[in-house]
Amino acid sequence: xxxxxxxxxxxxxxxxxxxxxxxxxDTSESDYYLFWYKQPPSRQxxxxxxxxxxxQQNATENRFSVNFxxxxxxxxxxxxxxxxxxxxxxxxxxxYGNKLVFGAGTILRVKS
Amino acid sequence: DTGVSQDPRHKITKRxxxxxxxxxxxxxxxxxxxxxxTLGQGPEFLTYFQNEAQLxxxxxxxxxxxxxxxxxxxxxxxxxxxxxxxxxxxxxxxSPPGSGVEETQYFGPGTRLLxx
Numbered sequence: 001x002x003x004x005x006x007x008x009x010x011x012x013x014x015x016x017x018x019x020x021x022x023x024x025x026d027t028s029e030s031d032y033y034l035f036w037y038k039q040p041p042s043r044q045x046x047x048x049x050x051x052x053x054x055x056q057q058n059a060t061e062n063r064f065s066v067n068f069x070x071x072x073x074x075x076x077x078x079x080x081x082x083x084x085x086x087x088x089x090x091x092x093x094x095x096y097g098n099k100l101v102f103g104a105g106t107i108l109r110v111k112s
Numbered sequence: 113d114t115g116v117s118q119d120p121r122h123k124i125t126k127r128x129x130x131x132x133x134x135x136x137x138x139x140x141x142x143x144x145x146x147x148x149x150t151l152g153q154g155p156e157f158l159t160y161f162q163n164e165a166q167l168x169x170x171x172x173x174x175x176x177x178x179x180x181x182x183x184x185x186x187x188x189x190x191x192x193x194x195x196x197x198x199x200x201x202x203x204x205x206x207s208p209p210g211s212g213v214e215e216t217q218y219f220g221p222g223t224r225l226l227x228x
Contacts, residue, residue, distance in 0.1 A: 004154075035216070037219075043221070044116075044219050044220060044221040044222065045155075045203070045219040046219070047216055047218070050216060091154050091155075093154075097168070098143075098145075098160040098167065098168050099145065099157035099160060099168070099170075100145075100147075100155070100157065100217060101157070102154030102155050102156070103154055104152070104153055104154050105152070105153070105154050
Protein backbone atom coordinates (compact mmCIF):
# COMPACT_ATOMS: atom_id res chain seq x y z
CA UNK A 1 0.00 0.00 0.00
CA UNK A 2 1.01 3.54 -0.64
CA UNK A 3 1.95 5.67 2.37
CA UNK A 4 2.92 9.32 2.65
CA UNK A 5 4.59 10.71 5.76
CA UNK A 6 4.93 14.34 6.79
CA UNK A 7 7.03 14.44 9.93
CA UNK A 8 6.58 18.13 10.72
CA UNK A 9 3.15 18.85 12.24
CA UNK A 10 3.89 22.56 12.33
CA UNK A 11 6.47 24.98 10.91
CA UNK A 12 7.03 28.72 11.26
CA UNK A 13 8.81 31.11 8.94
CA UNK A 14 9.51 34.83 8.99
CA UNK A 15 8.01 36.82 6.16
CA UNK A 16 10.43 37.02 3.18
CA UNK A 17 12.44 34.04 4.47
CA UNK A 18 12.66 30.52 3.02
CA UNK A 19 11.12 27.41 4.52
CA UNK A 20 11.26 23.73 3.57
CA UNK A 21 8.49 21.23 4.30
CA UNK A 22 9.43 17.55 4.36
CA UNK A 23 7.66 14.57 2.88
CA UNK A 24 8.60 10.93 2.42
CA UNK A 25 6.58 8.30 0.64
CA ASP A 26 6.54 4.62 -0.02
CA THR A 27 5.48 3.10 -3.31
CA SER A 28 5.97 -0.02 -5.37
CA GLU A 29 5.02 1.77 -8.58
CA SER A 30 7.66 2.48 -11.21
CA ASP A 31 5.94 5.58 -12.57
CA TYR A 32 4.02 7.88 -10.30
CA TYR A 33 3.18 11.49 -9.59
CA LEU A 34 3.68 13.49 -6.42
CA PHE A 35 1.81 16.61 -5.42
CA TRP A 36 1.82 19.39 -2.86
CA TYR A 37 -1.57 20.88 -2.03
CA LYS A 38 -2.28 23.97 0.06
CA GLN A 39 -5.39 24.25 2.24
CA PRO A 40 -5.88 27.72 3.76
CA PRO A 41 -8.10 27.97 6.85
CA SER A 42 -11.74 27.42 5.89
CA ARG A 43 -10.89 27.50 2.21
CA GLN A 44 -10.58 24.88 -0.44
CA UNK A 45 -7.51 22.86 -1.29
CA UNK A 46 -5.49 24.05 -4.25
CA UNK A 47 -2.60 22.47 -6.10
CA UNK A 48 0.77 24.09 -5.43
CA UNK A 49 3.11 21.95 -7.49
CA UNK A 50 3.44 18.46 -8.93
CA UNK A 51 6.35 16.24 -9.89
CA UNK A 52 6.50 13.38 -12.36
CA UNK A 53 8.67 10.62 -10.95
CA UNK A 54 10.40 9.78 -14.21
CA UNK A 55 11.65 13.35 -14.63
CA GLN A 56 15.04 14.10 -13.13
CA GLN A 57 14.49 17.83 -13.04
CA ASN A 58 12.86 19.23 -9.93
CA ALA A 59 9.58 21.05 -10.55
CA THR A 60 9.32 24.79 -9.87
CA GLU A 61 6.35 27.17 -9.81
CA ASN A 62 7.36 30.75 -9.08
CA ARG A 63 8.37 30.86 -5.39
CA PHE A 64 7.67 27.14 -4.90
CA SER A 65 10.10 24.40 -5.77
CA VAL A 66 10.61 20.78 -4.83
CA ASN A 67 13.62 18.67 -3.96
CA PHE A 68 12.76 15.25 -5.35
CA UNK A 69 15.09 12.47 -4.25
CA UNK A 70 13.71 9.34 -5.93
CA UNK A 71 16.11 6.83 -4.36
CA UNK A 72 15.41 8.18 -0.90
CA UNK A 73 11.66 8.52 -1.67
CA UNK A 74 11.76 12.08 -0.45
CA UNK A 75 9.76 15.00 -1.84
CA UNK A 76 10.26 18.27 0.03
CA UNK A 77 8.68 21.63 -0.77
CA UNK A 78 10.70 24.83 -0.60
CA UNK A 79 8.88 28.15 -0.33
CA UNK A 80 11.07 31.16 -1.05
CA UNK A 81 10.31 34.77 -0.08
CA UNK A 82 7.49 33.62 2.20
CA UNK A 83 4.37 35.76 2.24
CA UNK A 84 1.55 36.10 4.77
CA UNK A 85 -0.76 34.47 2.24
CA UNK A 86 1.34 31.31 2.32
CA UNK A 87 0.02 30.50 5.81
CA UNK A 88 -2.00 27.31 5.44
CA UNK A 89 -1.99 23.56 5.91
CA UNK A 90 0.21 21.89 3.31
CA UNK A 91 -0.41 18.33 2.22
CA UNK A 92 1.96 16.08 0.34
CA UNK A 93 0.19 13.48 -1.81
CA UNK A 94 1.05 10.58 -4.06
CA UNK A 95 -1.10 9.35 -6.91
CA TYR A 96 -1.94 5.67 -6.43
CA GLY A 97 -4.14 4.29 -9.16
CA ASN A 98 -7.24 6.43 -9.29
CA LYS A 99 -6.79 8.06 -5.93
CA LEU A 100 -4.53 10.42 -4.08
CA VAL A 101 -2.92 9.25 -0.84
CA PHE A 102 -2.23 12.18 1.47
CA GLY A 103 0.11 12.77 4.36
CA ALA A 104 -1.19 14.16 7.65
CA GLY A 105 -0.21 17.70 6.70
CA THR A 106 2.07 20.46 7.97
CA ILE A 107 0.67 23.71 9.34
CA LEU A 108 2.76 26.62 8.08
CA ARG A 109 2.68 29.84 10.08
CA VAL A 110 4.15 33.01 8.59
CA LYS A 111 5.32 35.71 10.98
CA SER A 112 5.34 39.37 9.98
CA ASP B 113 -14.41 27.51 -15.50
CA THR B 114 -16.29 27.98 -12.24
CA GLY B 115 -14.48 25.30 -10.26
CA VAL B 116 -15.85 22.37 -8.30
CA SER B 117 -18.87 23.30 -6.19
CA GLN B 118 -20.40 21.46 -3.27
CA ASP B 119 -23.69 21.87 -1.49
CA PRO B 120 -24.38 22.35 1.36
CA ARG B 121 -21.22 23.82 2.81
CA HIS B 122 -22.25 22.91 6.34
CA LYS B 123 -24.67 20.34 7.71
CA ILE B 124 -25.65 19.63 11.30
CA THR B 125 -27.76 16.56 11.89
CA LYS B 126 -28.83 14.28 14.68
CA ARG B 127 -27.51 10.76 15.03
CA UNK B 128 -29.62 8.33 13.03
CA UNK B 129 -30.73 10.82 10.38
CA UNK B 130 -29.91 10.51 6.68
CA UNK B 131 -27.95 13.22 4.88
CA UNK B 132 -27.16 13.83 1.22
CA UNK B 133 -24.42 15.97 -0.25
CA UNK B 134 -24.08 17.19 -3.82
CA UNK B 135 -20.98 17.83 -5.92
CA UNK B 136 -20.85 19.63 -9.27
CA UNK B 137 -17.52 19.02 -11.00
CA UNK B 138 -15.76 21.32 -13.42
CA UNK B 139 -17.55 21.06 -16.74
CA UNK B 140 -16.07 18.48 -19.12
CA UNK B 141 -14.30 16.72 -16.26
CA UNK B 142 -15.37 13.11 -16.59
CA UNK B 143 -13.62 11.87 -13.44
CA UNK B 144 -15.04 12.57 -10.00
CA UNK B 145 -13.73 11.63 -6.56
CA UNK B 146 -15.02 11.78 -2.99
CA UNK B 147 -12.71 12.07 0.00
CA UNK B 148 -13.28 12.38 3.75
CA UNK B 149 -11.13 14.59 5.94
CA THR B 150 -11.23 14.48 9.72
CA LEU B 151 -9.85 17.28 11.85
CA GLY B 152 -6.09 17.59 11.65
CA GLN B 153 -5.71 14.82 9.10
CA GLY B 154 -5.21 14.52 5.39
CA PRO B 155 -8.10 13.55 3.13
CA GLU B 156 -8.86 9.85 2.71
CA PHE B 157 -10.21 8.42 -0.52
CA LEU B 158 -13.81 7.18 -0.53
CA THR B 159 -14.85 6.54 -4.11
CA TYR B 160 -14.17 7.30 -7.78
CA PHE B 161 -16.41 7.75 -10.82
CA GLN B 162 -15.50 7.81 -14.47
CA ASN B 163 -18.51 9.29 -16.23
CA GLU B 164 -21.47 7.59 -14.57
CA ALA B 165 -19.63 4.41 -13.60
CA GLN B 166 -18.44 3.96 -10.03
CA LEU B 167 -15.13 2.23 -10.62
CA UNK B 168 -13.57 2.13 -7.17
CA UNK B 169 -14.79 2.18 -3.58
CA UNK B 170 -12.70 2.34 -0.43
CA UNK B 171 -13.24 0.00 2.48
CA UNK B 172 -14.02 3.20 4.39
CA UNK B 173 -17.28 3.36 2.47
CA UNK B 174 -19.50 1.27 4.69
CA UNK B 175 -22.95 -0.04 3.73
CA UNK B 176 -24.46 3.15 5.12
CA UNK B 177 -22.73 5.20 2.43
CA UNK B 178 -23.84 5.36 -1.17
CA UNK B 179 -22.66 7.56 -4.01
CA UNK B 180 -24.16 8.12 -7.42
CA UNK B 181 -23.42 10.03 -10.56
CA UNK B 182 -26.49 9.29 -12.66
CA UNK B 183 -25.77 11.25 -15.82
CA UNK B 184 -22.04 11.55 -15.55
CA UNK B 185 -22.30 15.15 -14.40
CA UNK B 186 -23.06 15.98 -10.74
CA UNK B 187 -22.68 13.42 -7.99
CA UNK B 188 -24.42 12.79 -4.67
CA UNK B 189 -23.09 11.15 -1.53
CA UNK B 190 -25.68 9.85 0.91
CA UNK B 191 -25.05 8.71 4.46
CA UNK B 192 -27.83 6.73 6.08
CA UNK B 193 -28.34 6.40 9.83
CA UNK B 194 -25.56 8.84 10.60
CA UNK B 195 -23.21 8.20 13.51
CA UNK B 196 -21.06 10.64 15.45
CA UNK B 197 -18.00 9.10 13.83
CA UNK B 198 -19.27 10.34 10.46
CA UNK B 199 -18.52 13.92 11.50
CA UNK B 200 -15.91 15.16 9.03
CA UNK B 201 -15.33 17.31 5.99
CA UNK B 202 -16.46 15.59 2.79
CA UNK B 203 -14.45 16.74 -0.20
CA UNK B 204 -15.24 16.29 -3.85
CA UNK B 205 -12.66 16.55 -6.61
CA UNK B 206 -12.72 16.24 -10.38
CA SER B 207 -10.16 15.74 -13.10
CA PRO B 208 -10.26 15.97 -16.91
CA PRO B 209 -10.21 13.08 -19.38
CA GLY B 210 -6.78 11.58 -19.91
CA SER B 211 -4.67 8.53 -19.26
CA GLY B 212 -5.30 9.00 -15.59
CA VAL B 213 -2.10 8.89 -13.64
CA GLU B 214 -0.92 12.37 -14.36
CA GLU B 215 -4.21 14.16 -14.18
CA THR B 216 -4.48 16.79 -11.48
CA GLN B 217 -7.47 16.59 -9.18
CA TYR B 218 -9.23 19.87 -8.50
CA PHE B 219 -11.00 20.09 -5.17
CA GLY B 220 -14.24 21.71 -4.09
CA PRO B 221 -14.71 23.65 -0.85
CA GLY B 222 -16.11 20.63 0.97
CA THR B 223 -19.20 19.92 3.05
CA ARG B 224 -18.59 19.97 6.79
CA LEU B 225 -20.82 17.46 8.56
CA LEU B 226 -21.47 17.51 12.29
CA UNK B 227 -23.47 14.65 13.78
CA UNK B 228 -24.86 15.37 17.23
